[in-house]
Amino acid sequence: MLDGHGRLIDYLRISVTDRCDLRCRYCMSETMQFLPRREVLTLEEIAVIAERFIARGVRKIRLSGGEPLVRRDFGALARALGRHVHDGTLDELTLTTNGTQLAHHAGMLVEAGVRRINVSLDSLDPATFAYITRGGELEQVLAGIAAARQAGLKVKINMVALRGLNDGEVLPMLQYCDANGHDLTLIETMPLGEIDDDRSDRYLPLHEAIMPVRDMYDIAPVTYRTGGPARYFVVSGLDARLGLITPLSDNFCAGCNRMRLTCQGRIYMCLGHEDHIDLKAAFREHGVDGIDTLLDRALATKPKAHDFHVDKGAAPATRRHMSVTGG
Ligand code: SAM
Ligand code: SF4
16 A cells, blocks of 8 residues: 555554553543543454455554553454464564553463564653553563563563653663563654643653663664664664654654554544544444545545654644554
8 A cells, every 4th residue: 555655554553442551641641531432443343444454455563552451352353363464464463562461461462473562661660660650560561571571472662761750761771671682662752642741841852862871882773673663773782672763853754654543443644643534434334345445545645744842831743642543
């Protein structure tokens, strides 16, 4: 599939639920209102829609949320989509998770055909972790990561860089990743949805966040890509690769290959725009036949780039949170 700017679109991210068992401060407000269940696609509907996207040329799917592993029967969806990995019609099925439920699900993921997952881990200090996530338990996530590794999953750690909260932890996190066989991706905080704080207070450009790493190690860019927006670096003397996702300080939209399906059945062609195509009604009325025309319309309207700013007091770029669209 080509979009209106000639970019090849072969990567679909699906938010399987907007709900979550954590309330990370940069992602959600403390009193989040979640979608009524009747507005959310069933797992069977998600599988059928995703299969149509695969037939149109999607080669990689990432399941996300909210927290995908809190959705009941999530395994049925993973198995349905994993069949396409086994028969070669999909190159990769991956997952982004906060890790709290991983210890129970790691085996199921491997059986389904998942080989690599991203786990969000913003701090290795139990108190800071609990503060950022509003009550999360670090030990539970570390146990989940260990279980995933034991089950044979390759784990990449995602860390959102937050000024004054975890800026002193970038180097220790990289060393933890090196010691445990993970790559590390740092992410700049993006202005998506209202939260309780002002994001500008916490925004930390990544060239600044990695200064302690540069002080200690040589880093060099590599061509390695995982299909997402991260640019990777090798760090001299360490096994862990360092990925940087810089939507604010260094725009990467020219290489965008992604579209997103939300748990409400909407296609968003850009994380940072409100424009979307509502698939759910057409799908419920006409089945898969209704999908193709809407998909073509979505491709034609994919914006050239997002336009994020994290300025003091500025409104978010979108009213929806990352958890609705799927990170
Ligand atoms: N709950 C899962 C998790 O935390 O990994 C999956 C969903 S979460 C929305 C996906 C990724 O988006 C996580 O790595 C999270 O840290 C990141 N994220 C959430 N809100 C963000 C924001 N406003 N800016 C940057 N990254 C954000
Ligand atoms: Fe939940 Fe992930 Fe958002 Fe944290 S970042 S609140 S774990 S959806």
